[in-house]
Amino acid sequence: MAIPSLDPRLDEAVIPPTVLAGVVEIGQRQGLPVGSWCDGTGVSPAQLVASDTVKVSFRQAATILRRAVRAMPGRPLGMQVGGRDVLLTFGMLGTAMQSCATVADALDIGIELHQASGSLLDIHGEVVGTDLVMQVHERAPEPELVAFLCEEAFCSTLVLMRSVAGTDLSPNYVELAYPAPGYAREYRHFFRCPVYTDAAVNRMVFDSSVLATTFPTHNELTRSVAIDACRRLLDLDGPRPDVTVAIEALLSQNLRRPMTMADAAWQLHVSERTLRRQLADAGEQFSIVRDRVRERRATFLLLESTLTVDAIAREVGFSDAREFRRAYIRWTGYPPTHRRRGR
CATH class of the missing domain: 1.10.10.60 (Homeodomain-like)
Structure with a gap:
């Protein structure tokens, strides 16, 4: 069933298919008929995996992801996609963020340009007291996908932060606004902190001192070029059907x-x-x-x-x-x- 067009942005082809490519590749390795996931969407698996020109709308992406989640039930699919190598997950945005001077600078860029990584959630970050709170919001209600989307967003963010700040980095706690899945024990193993399900919001909380962490990969020229590439990727000519x-x-x-x-x-x-x-x-x-x-x-x-x-x-x-x-x-x-x- 197609997503109702509650918001015209849901039909605009502005999203790079990075997340979809990860899901399709997992399905292909499992020998699943991934072509059927794309039926009626106007894109093909080959385009999602190999094309550097195609973009998709939220409506298209959600349809494909819904079918993929149904085809691979009971597994931490979002964690598998979000836990990949930074450059696979974030693409050029990952290069931009890794080239920043500090975590604070990288998060500012990441939140501003998060759609360049194929993100399907809206992301908000703020400092509350001594906490750095990263909260994600659904663009449209998708009960079947909320677990996948939150897992992918939080896992990919943590992988990127650990790649520059050290593998010992962990949040203070994670809150998820959905019931605990059957594989919930993997959350604790990956995040290495308390994870609360059935919460009121979806958020990952760090000690705000992490913002001052400097990046050994800092390079202003690379950062500038990568940010410019991300902004072009987000289509300065405006979205099209x-x-x-x-x-x-x-x-x-x-x-x-x-x-x-x-x-x-x-x-x-x-x-x-x-x-x-x-x-x-x-x-x-x-x-x-x-x-x-x-x-x-x-x-x-x-x-x-x-x-x-x-x-x-x-x-x-x-x-x-x-x-x-x-x-x-x-x-x-x-x-x-x-x-x-x-x-």
Whole structure:
């Protein structure tokens, strides 16, 4: 069942699929039919794991995660995803945070840019007396996912902090606003502190003195470059409908062979009729999106490469260079040779 659009942000494709990639990889290792988890969402497992261009909406992510959690019941899936290597879990945001001067600086960056890591929760941090309180909030009610989401958020945060502040670092206590799962003993083993379930909020509490901990990996240049990359990843051009982003990513990965709407629908695990309707709802047509992707790539190659026009035609899916020239004139108003001379 799809998530009701209680908030238009739930349908905006702004989330890097880092968390989803971790879940899909675990499912693949278990030999599970991970393709079915993506049915009807407009993305494929291959895109989630290998693509550096696709982003997903909260609605898409929650649908996939719900199916994954049902397929792997009774296991600390969120802990497994959140407990991975920092760069796998946080990506470029992990590099930015590890390059900070202190834990305080890193947490400020992490909270500001947490969505760059594929986070599906909203994160808030504050100092209360002598406590540093990190609290997470659901973007939409997801009873089936709350345990997974909290485990992933808290475990990944602690892994990152331990990577720079030392493996002995542990919270004072953790509170979780859901009943204790069957594997709750693993919480105590991982966090090495009291863990209270059925609490009023989801939060992890440290002694505030940890904020002054300095990072041996501090590097201002790396920090600046990584922060800039995170901000670009969060799409300064603004969010777009998730189906548009998914189709553009799919077409970009398959430019050399002509892809029909039927091909795209099959790759994205939806019917052609459903895909056509989703594109129409987003104010798009498949042929227009395809032309946009082709024109963008062709123009890049004309300006930045030494490939011949014939070779560029093949690179963007045309077997006939004359057909490509006619298409490029239709897209831009002038022939490809004119663009090349203009560079």
